[in-house]
Amino acid sequence: MQVRTILRILGLLVALFSVTMLPPAVLAYFYQDGGGWAFLSAFIVSLLIGFFLWYPNRLFKRDLKTREGFVIVVLFWVVLGTVGAIPFWMPDEHTLSFTDSMFESFSGLTTTGATILVGIDELPHAYRYYRQQLQWLGGMGIIVLAVAILPLLGIGGMQLYRAEIPGPVKDAKMTPRIADTAKQLWYIYLGLTIACAAAYWFAGMTPFNAIGHAFSTVAIGGFSTHDASMGYYDNPAIPMIGVLFLLIAAVNFSLHFAAFPRMHRKRVDGQTHYDWSIGSVQTYFRDPEFRALIIIQFSLMVIVVSTLLFHQQFTNTLDNIVHGIFQAVSISSTAGFTTADYTVWPVFLPMILIFASFIGGSAGSTGGGLKVVRVLLLYRQGVREMNRLIHPKGVFTVKYGKRPLPDRVVQAVWGFFAAYALLFVILMLLFIATGLDDYSAFGATAATLNNLGPGLGVVGANFTEVSMAGKWIAMLAMVFGRLEIFTLLVLFSPAFWKQ
Amino acid sequence: MQVRTILRILGLLVALFSVTMLPPAVLAYFYQDGGGWAFLSAFIVSLLIGFFLWYPNRLFKRDLKTREGFVIVVLFWVVLGTVGAIPFWMPDEHTLSFTDSMFESFSGLTTTGATILVGIDELPHAYRYYRQQLQWLGGMGIIVLAVAILPLLGIGGMQLYRAEIPGPVKDAKMTPRIADTAKQLWYIYLGLTIACAAAYWFAGMTPFNAIGHAFSTVAIGGFSTHDASMGYYDNPAIPMIGVLFLLIAAVNFSLHFAAFPRMHRKRVDGQTHYDWSIGSVQTYFRDPEFRALIIIQFSLMVIVVSTLLFHQQFTNTLDNIVHGIFQAVSISSTAGFTTADYTVWPVFLPMILIFASFIGGSAGSTGGGLKVVRVLLLYRQGVREMNRLIHPKGVFTVKYGKRPLPDRVVQAVWGFFAAYALLFVILMLLFIATGLDDYSAFGATAATLNNLGPGLGVVGANFTEVSMAGKWIAMLAMVFGRLEIFTLLVLFSPAFWKQ
Ligand SMILES: [K+]
Ligand SMILES: [K+]
DSSP states (O other), X not given: OOHHXXXXXXXXXXXXXHGGGHHHHHHHHHHOSSOHHHHHHHHHHHHHHHHHHHGGGTTOOOOOOHHHHHHHHHHHHHHHHHHXXXXXXXXXXXXXXXXXXXXXXXXXXXXXXXXXXXXXXXXXXXXXXXXXXXXXXXXXXXXXXXXXXHHHHTGGGGGGGSSSOSSOOOOOOOOTHHHHHHHHHHHHHHHHHHHHHHHHHHTXXXXXXXXXXXXXXXXXXXXXXXXXXXXXXXXXXXXHHHXXXXXXXXXXXXXXXXXXXXXXXXXXXXXXXXXXXXXXXXHHHTOHHHHHHHHHHHHHXXXXXXXXXXXXXXXXXXXXXXXXXXXXXXXXXXXOOXXXXXXXXXXXXXXXXXXXXXXXSOTTSSOOSSOHHHHHHHHHHHHHHHHHHHOTTOOOOOEETTEEOOHHHHHHHHHHHHHHHHHHHHHHHHHHHTTOOHXXXXXXXXXXXXXXXXXXXXXXXXXXXXXXXXHHHHHHHHHHHHTTTHHHHGGGOHHHHOO | OOHHHHHHHHHHHHHHHHGGGHHHHHHHHHHXXXXXXXXXXXXXXXXXXXXXXXGGGTTOOOOOOHHHHHHHHHHHHHHHHXXXXXXXXXXXXXXXXXHHHHHHHHHHHTTOOOOOOOOGGGSOHHHHHHHHHHHHHHHXXXXXXXXXXXXXXXXXXXXXGSSSOSSOOOOOOOOTHHHHHHHHHHHHHHHHHHHHHHHHHHTTOOHHHXXXXXXXXXXXXXXXXXXXXXXXXXXXXXXXXXXXXXXXXXXXHHHHHHHSOEEEEEEETTEEEEEEEOOOHHHHHTOHHHHHHHHHHHHHHHHHHHHHHHTTOSSSHHHHHHHHHHHHHHHHTTOOOOSSOGGGSSTTHHXXXXXXXXXXXXXXXXXXXXXXXXXXXHHHHHHHHHHHHHOTTOOOOOEETTEEOOHHHHHHHHHHHHHHHHHHHHHHHHHHHTTOOHHHHHHHHHHHHTTOOOOSGGGSSOSTTSOXXXXXXXXXXXXXXXXXXXXXXXXXXXXXXXX
């Protein structure tokens, strides 16, 4: 284990992360409503932490192996989650307990969006902004992780997205290619955020709220600058903008990457030519996961809206449609924004929305859950089993796109599903042990493991009623969910630590 | 599809089944407390049904193919479930509605053990006996199905238990071997029942109750001749006898079959010798599923008893131990007998017991749930995934006993798991749509799909509070569970009906 190389990288990350404490400090100065001292001192503390991690190890620059990849990915989230908690913990009139600070920071950075805060509207702008920014940074982190790193580690079938698919997984080195990919993804992510913020602004949000909600929308995070979440706004254009950008953010960013305008340099007859290429709508529709995402989202909208209309949940038809579409997308994509208290909606609506959050977003998106591609592969396996029973002599392969799936990928997806189910049961029992009732424990597990945010029962709106032990279990579940279970799980295996 | 051959077989089955209406009729005559007319007329009606199914088709005796195997297995349960409802439906002072009659009969025959009856202690002996007998017959049916038929159909990885494991599944004919195997299993089942009844009797039950409870114990059914179930008896010997025989009944009957004393005829030097062989304890402990069953049951007992002791649920230490062990085995084996209202036990006990019922009994036992062997295989796959992530260059095979598992079996188990999970979600949403609250709907789905019996919330004790639509969904779930999902599911596939 290249401990010192890992520490060097972490030091750099923390130092870089400390800079993100400055915009809230500037906001505090601008609005003069408090929080400035907390963020300035948090900046200094985290910069020092980063420095003292980096400085003694600055000369260690060895290549990292796959095993170290797991460690660094887990540490990335755990260390940044901890450093991110510092501003909340700083002693001023808005100080939180250590547990609550950690909860809010981890919930932000993992894009879960569960909160222990009430009275968010009355908080200083610095805090209100910082929470949104945490989600945005976490969303960026997860895209780089999912698109560039997990395929190399081969987590849960994600080697599906590697260039060199079949064959045994190589003990791949962490290549500089990750940095290139990350930079391009960053442009796309930034572009989407700007577009989303502009749209919210035009629809009537203040610039402060527009940027804040754009941050948590493209991150599928669910934090809001208001206690009432998106329900704060009367204008139906705002939830519809949210739906549009949530759907875009729930798509695999590899597809956006492929469809992104790009310049190619060609040399023809000794002369250099520059060509621009851009992907088309086909780039998206050729992808089986994208098609499945659209079908799932559309079906869910129809079910939710028609049930609301049938039960006349809102007196106004438009309200049934807007709230229905918004909650369908917000919960199933695992954003967790609310415009209405969907947990009291008629018959099976709360439960079907929570179940939909288990599917979640696409792989390589900022959404949580099992991911659409895995559910699609599980479904196709189930259909194959049926066909095999009906035609025992037939030969059936499971395809993804036009290629038959390698067994290795299929098995990894199954292993992922089993681990997810087992972990769900264990976490739910742990939540019950901390004093939650069974129903709320189910909601809390789904809310955290799926990185959804709001649950059911006492955790329907926030986690203030959860005990200290329960909050720590929630944080554990968030990290498990965000790191696709196995990234964290392998660290608990004795075999991992044997040389 | 050999429709007329299928009808001939069904006719014979129904005629044979009609004979089982006679013992309750005899009991009614003996006790003179009613029900005689209901059972006599039910006997005649079902005999006539059987006759009119058989007579026109008596000459059709073609061999059946795999596809027809699915149809006949499903019809077996549906038709006998319907015919079994006739006595409840007969108009006398104890008559039930059509739905309730069907519910009680399906719940009995599928060994689910959920009931819509209250005041069972006051019912005529004929009814009290008949319900127990339904479970016993259902238990016998499921063992023959699981040991002799499902391996041929290849449902959910059960080709694991076929002699000729690897290679494609043959479009096997339903061989006369099934009849031989069935006969031997019948002796074992009968022997266990007699031993169990004798033990209950010695421990203080009346012969009537001893036989009744022995029926529903070896069938892991859970029906009782008392409203209070096993809680009717103060004597701790009775639940302990129940635990012993439930554990025996939760073992794969193929193992009992292998360990059963047997006579072999050998010819040595022109002379005929008779040898007796008998299996040993090793026969059991060599089986990976048996070892897993023992580990699961023992761990659960320890968790439940120690939690009860810690929380002083009962004032008496012995009570904590006896009730703890009994409920651990009764719920996890999917029997569903109760000596105490475990749904109000402290912290996570109700939920962990319900989760344990998802594992259920061994394949080829009378228990429900996913079956121990499948959970074991899922677990080993998960471990292999971990190992592959840690050692990407390693080659890991999943073994069962000493043999590596064929991919075909592993994939079938995964397909089974995915179908089970999906079906669970759909059934739970349907239960909610019929008016159950989310929590009770979860309990009702687990209670029926796992063939457990009692659930949580309003279905914690019985199904009397469930709407008519909910009862039909419950019946559907029971049959799905008992027929290992796919046997019934394939019939819903258009591909199945295409020639
Ligand atoms: K979220
Ligand atoms: K049962």
